[in-house]
Structures are given as C-alpha cells and as structure tokens.
Amino acid sequence: MNTQLLNEKDIQQAAAILRDGGLVGIPTETVYGLGANGLNPQAVARIFQAKGRPQDNPLILHIPSIDHLDRYCKGIPLTAYRLAERFWPGPLTMILARRDVVPDVVTAGLDTVGMRCPAHALCRAILRDADVPVAAPSGNTSGRPSPTSAAHMWEDMDGKIDAIVDGGPCAVGVESTIVDLSCDSPRLLRPGGVTLEQLEAVLGDVEVDPAVTRLMGAGEKPRAPGMKYRHYAPKAPVTVVAGEPSKSAGYILDHAAPEDGIICFDEFVPLFTKRHEMRPVMNLGPSADKAEQARHIFDALRSFDHTAVKAIWAQCPDAAGIGLAIANRLNKAAGFHIIEV
Known part of the structure; x- marks a missing residue:
C-alpha cells in the first residue's frame, strides 16, 4: 500500500478516505491517532490489523463537537456535560453508555464507549467534513511508544494505511485522560492531559482505578485503552x-x-x-x-x-x-x- 502524506490543505481528501472505509493518521493535541470510520466494522477491524492490537482493547470515538455526543451515547449524565463544558475540546475521554449504532468491534463488546472531542483544529476540521465518528487509538505499532509527530507515525505505519495528515508536533504529548462516568461514582481509568486534580475540581471525589498503578491480571477485561497491556515500550527494557x-x-x-x-x-x-x-x-x-x-x-x-x-x-x-x-x-x-x- 502506498501511504500518502497529507497536510492542512487536504482536509476533504482525508475526510473522504475515512468515510470510504480507509485508515488515516490524524493529528491531535495528545498524540497522533490511527483513524477509521467508527460506524464501519470492517474499517475498524483494519485498525487492529495495522497496529497488531489485541481485540479486547476498546477504542475511542472522536467527534468534532459536543452536539454529536447523543448520536452515539444514551443516558448521558449531567456530569458529562459539566466536564465537556470545562474540558472540551481537549484531552479528555468520557466512558458512557453506547447506542446500538456503535459496533461491538469499537467497544470490545462492552455496553459503553469512550468519547472525545479533540482540541487540534485540523483534526476537528477533518471530523466535521467526514461527518462520522472516528475510532482512533494511538498511531503506533501496538506496544511501542506513541507517536507525537507525523514522522513517528510514518516509522510504524508507512505502507500499512492509506494516509497520514501532518499537523505538526503534539502540544500535550501524552494520551487523553479517560474517566468512566457509567459507574456509580466517577473513576479515572487512564491519567492524561486533564489532571486528576482538575477532574476533582469539577466532580468532587474521583476514584483511581488500580490499573493506573499496576498491571491488570490476565483475566481482567479493560474498560478503556491502555489499561491492560504493556504499552509505550521501546525495544530495550x-x-x-x-x-x-x-x-x-x-x-x-x-x-x-x-x-x-x-x-x-x-x-x-x-x-x-x-x-x-x-x-x-x-x-x-x-x-x-x-x-x-x-x-x-x-x-x-x-x-x-x-x-x-x-x-x-x-x-x-x-x-x-x-x-x-x-x-x-x-x-x-x-x-x-x-x-x-
């Protein structure tokens, strides 16, 4: 496969590739993501193939604005809107109850889905033009350090995906914070660009999942990306x-x-x-x-x-x-x- 390198002039081309079931490396403020049409199970399955990603590792859906949220989620709590008002667009993913339109391959069979509205203007422009939610884990080979530039992503994905959009270096540099709002009390599943202290300022007490500070066991099922497996690792120990x-x-x-x-x-x-x-x-x-x-x-x-x-x-x-x-x-x-x- 010939992987194209696109830029800010190629928004419509990148969006068309996504709508048509292709894979596109997209810039965000956190890390570069490997994007596919999140409503197309065959396209999403190609993400797992390109990355070598375990099938039980759920993906995040990216949307251009908060008014897209109820297209893909139901029973959205008030806390979600409070967090979105404070931190969206931005490096925050919320775990919410999903609608049936979201395929199982995105959620690893869970009844919840992670939702995020990124702050990167070029990324949001692509999302708006595509008019589909984009499933996008980090754009690296599974287990390797995440890409924070188009060059990093090119190292791992050249020849495996349709295109990479160069949006410059990532401003945050670590993946989005993931907070689970589908349980009785908010729970931090992955720390990221929105800090625990910032979450607590809006929500009050926030539980920290044990997987933040230890490896998950073989029988435990991850509720969000980055919880279970060895990640971000270079070749040397x-x-x-x-x-x-x-x-x-x-x-x-x-x-x-x-x-x-x-x-x-x-x-x-x-x-x-x-x-x-x-x-x-x-x-x-x-x-x-x-x-x-x-x-x-x-x-x-x-x-x-x-x-x-x-x-x-x-x-x-x-x-x-x-x-x-x-x-x-x-x-x-x-x-x-x-x-x-």
Missing part, C-alpha cells in the same frame, strides 16, 4: 527510578552500565555525560516543568530504538498534576519495573 530528582539521578549513575541509555531531567544531563561521554542520554525536560516532560516522553523512549542500547534507565516525576500521566506511561513502558529511592 526500561527501569524507572522514582524519588527526589537528585537521589534518583544518583541511583541511576551508580547502577547503570556505561552503555545503557538514560532518560533524565535536563539539569542532570551533565552528570551522566561527564563520566561517560559517549553514553546515549535523552533529556526529558526540567524537573520542575512537567508539561515539557509530557511533550518529550515518547520521543525520548522512541529515540533509543535507533541505538544499540541494551537497557534504559529513566527518572520519573512525582504524581502531582500531569506527573501522574508521565509516571503511568513510564511505568507501563517498564512493565512496572520501578525502583523507589
């Missing part, structure tokens, strides 16, 4: 070191082999390169700037696939704010191999 930044940097310096890859906060790059000048080091961003860290995390993880490193060590921020999402992605990349110092 990752060890996450959590704790006060100077302590975590010191631990990594004492335990990493000279040829190991390092992901660290900006201020500690000289610490690692001074002792081993040829050591591959990727800076994550300043230790105090979690928004910058979120924009760099997947690029840092991906970069080591172009090197010969046999192991990767990564500093990790604390769980406040978007730090919870960064820690979640690092911990899943490491298979929850975490060292606390």
